[in-house]
Amino acid sequence: MITKEEVQHIAKLARIELADEELKKFQKDFSQILEFFETLKDVDVSDEKSTAYSIALNNVTRDDISRREKPEVVEKLIRMTPQIEGNYVKVPKVL
Amino acid sequence: MTIEEIRTGLLKKEFSAVELAEQYLARIREKDQELHAFLNVTEKLALAQAREIDEKIARLPARQATGEELPPLAGVPCSVKDAILVEGVLCTAGSRMLENYIAPYDATVVQKIKKAGALIVGKTNMDEFGMGSSTENSAFGPTKNPYDPTRVAGGSSGGSAASVATGECAVSLGEDTGGSIRLPASFCGVVGLKPTYGAVSRYGIIAIASSLDQVGPMAKTVEDCETLFHVIRGKDPMDSTSVESKISNDEFLISKLRIGVPKEYFGEGLDPQVEKVIRGAIEKLEHAGAKIIEVSLPHCSYALADYYIINMSEISANLARYDGIRYGASVSGGNLLATYMRSRGEKLGAEVKRRIMLGTYALSAGYYEQYYVKAQKVRALLRKDFDQVFEKVDVIAGPVSPFLPFKIGEKVGNPLAMYLVDMYTVTLNLAGLPGLSVPAGSVQGLPVGLQLIAPAFQEQTLFETGKAFEKIRTF
Numbered sequence: 001m002i003t004k005e006e007v008q009h010i011a012k013l014a015r016i017e018l019a020d021e022e023l024k025k026f027q028k029d030f031s032q033i034l035e036f037f038e039t040l041k042d043v044d045v046s047d048e049k050s051t052a053y054s055i056a057l058n059n060v061t062r063d064d065i066s067r068r069e070k071p072e073v074v075e076k077l078i079r080m081t082p083q084i085e086g087n088y089v090k091v092p093k094v095l
Numbered sequence: 096m097t098i099e100e101i102r103t104g105l106l107k108k109e110f111s112a113v114e115l116a117e118q119y120l121a122r123i124r125e126k127d128q129e130l131h132a133f134l135n136v137t138e139k140l141a142l143a144q145a146r147e148i149d150e151k152i153a154r155l156p157a158r159q160a161t162g163e164e165l166p167p168l169a170g171v172p173c174s175v176k177d178a179i180l181v182e183g184v185l186c187t188a189g190s191r192m193l194e195n196y197i198a199p200y201d202a203t204v205v206q207k208i209k210k211a212g213a214l215i216v217g218k219t220n221m222d223e224f225g226m227g228s229s230t231e232n233s234a235f236g237p238t239k240n241p242y243d244p245t246r247v248a249g250g251s252s253g254g255s256a257a258s259v260a261t262g263e264c265a266v267s268l269g270e271d272t273g274g275s276i277r278l279p280a281s282f283c284g285v286v287g288l289k290p291t292y293g294a295v296s297r298y299g300i301i302a303i304a305s306s307l308d309q310v311g312p313m314a315k316t317v318e319d320c321e322t323l324f325h326v327i328r329g330k331d332p333m334d335s336t337s338v339e340s341k342i343s344n345d346e347f348l349i350s351k352l353r354i355g356v357p358k359e360y361f362g363e364g365l366d367p368q369v370e371k372v373i374r375g376a377i378e379k380l381e382h383a384g385a386k387i388i389e390v391s392l393p394h395c396s397y398a399l400a401d402y403y404i405i406n407m408s409e410i411s412a413n414l415a416r417y418d419g420i421r422y423g424a425s426v427s428g429g430n431l432l433a434t435y436m437r438s439r440g441e442k443l444g445a446e447v448k449r450r451i452m453l454g455t456y457a458l459s460a461g462y463y464e465q466y467y468v469k470a471q472k473v474r475a476l477l478r479k480d481f482d483q484v485f486e487k488v489d490v491i492a493g494p495v496s497p498f499l500p501f502k503i504g505e506k507v508g509n510p511l512a513m514y515l516v517d518m519y520t521v522t523l524n525l526a527g528l529p530g531l532s533v534p535a536g537s538v539q540g541l542p543v544g545l546q547l548i549a550p551a552f553q554e555q556t557l558f559e560t561g562k563a564f565e566k567i568r569t570f
Contacts (some may be wrong), residue, residue: 010455013455014439014451015415015439016439016440017437018438025445025450026448030409030449032510034456036403043472043473045472048472050475055291055527073199073545077199080196080199080422080423081421082423083419084424091431092430092431093430094430095430
């Protein structure tokens with residue numbers, strides 16, 4: 001069984017604030033799900049290479065040149081941010 | 096109405112595109128209060144697009160009334176899953192985090208259906224960010240099953256499936272990460288295709304698990320699904336994982352078709368009533384001339400655990416973008432860390448938090464090899480299972496879901512029980528293969544879907560098999 005402190009630690013790593021009831025519920029859920037993940041222990045993969053993609057893909061590259069977006073698109077994207085100042089995204093103080 | 100019926104009706108001037116749009120919008124008003132397939136109805140957009148089609152038809156010279164100049168989806172009412180961007184329209188992905196997010200541009204698939212003349216009638220309900228198998232995880236409430244409002248529509252593209260089933264639209268664009276098109280198609284009695292990984296561009300789709308996500312068509316008939324697929328498929332410079340696939344023109348003969356039936360798809364956990372419908376469907380294909388071969392996918396029993404490790408790991412990385420700073424909802428916490436934590440803590444739903452956190456755990460130091468690396472290796476074994484089977488058969492047939500559409504609320508408290516619904520669908524996403532869900536029959540009035548699986552980029556085999564099956568099924 002995963003401990004409450006471990007759940008709290010993962011929540012912090014994932015940048016998610018949890019209420020107490022959530023913490024309790026997740027402790028139970030995580031223990032069940034992680035136990036289910038243990039089924040993979042039985043598989044012998046000693047001859048396998050790790051594959052990240054299901055189909056064979058080659059690297060797709062393009063020239064490293066900037067593509068200018070239309071000002072109205074830039075404007076729209078900027079407007080999406082919760083806090084702006086001029087054309088900048090405003091970030092709260094770090095410490 | 097089917098795409099063909101709409102096309103013929105427009106060309107014969109039996110109705111105008113505007114009349115058609117109004118008829119479908121009225122249907123939405125009549126049905127959707129109870130059904131809740133839509134999060135947002137785009138009435139103005141649909142009517143404006145319809146007027147353009149009507150003008151195009153008015154300009155067609157009389158002798159060209161064959162419709163060659165009319166684009167392939169002219170006047171076809173289409174709904175779009177709310178994870179796919181339509182410029183200027185709200186795009187919530189079923190989450191409070193994106194409650195007020197207005198799409199700044201069109202997804203490539205949306206550009207394509209617009210160019211093909213489709214009328215976009217609205218954005219459909221879904222499990223939050225596509226995480227779920229019943230649409231109950233939508234922050235805006237579940238979609239009901241059109242065959243029984245006390246049951247789920249399946250998920251995560253439940254709104255898309257229900258909207259097609261009820262005739263609120265003719266076709267829909269869904270998205271499938273681990274069964275999210277095929278499962279609701281099966282539960283709502285419609286056709287749904289998960290294309291091969293890379294067959295359709297994902298530019299402008301709200302990503303969750305990038306090695307698994309794929310956009311695909313949903314419709315009432317296999318033919319309509321096929322038409323929509325050909326409109327949206329192809330390489331896109333904006334999505335480097337997309338590829339241009341070759342379409343085989345080989346003549347399809349059911350008498351030459353070899354169908355593999357994996358014994359692992361009929362094992363523990365399958366409802367005997369569902370099994371009976373699927374076995375019956377396979378028998379019909381056999382009577383029609385197909386050769387049935389029993390096959391084995393030995394690593395199938397590991398697929399579900401494998402899938403969820405990879406899915407959650409990729410989710411934890413992909414959803415880091417919802418930080419309360421760049422876009423989406425923000426809950427101020429005074430400093431930066433507290434703003435991150437509060438925004439995510441308050442605006443993300445339980446299943447999304449669960450997956451981000453378990454993914455974070457699986458990728459963290461000390462566990463990475465044990466979970467993520469191991470899962471990617473098991474994934475390679477699963478692919479080999481399929482490669483070996485496809486040396487002997489052209490398609491694989493089996494159930495989409497192990498059981499019937501379940502009651503709303505039945506599984507929400509138990510995430511693991513919910514994950515089990517995906518046992519036959521996630522394998523294809525892991526292997527990158529295309530899969531089609533076709534209605535095969537019903538049990539106590541509830542639809543059951545047959546799943547057909549083909550080698551990568553052999554969607555055409557699925558369509559031909561599906562169309563052949565539609566002709567011989569009896570219900």
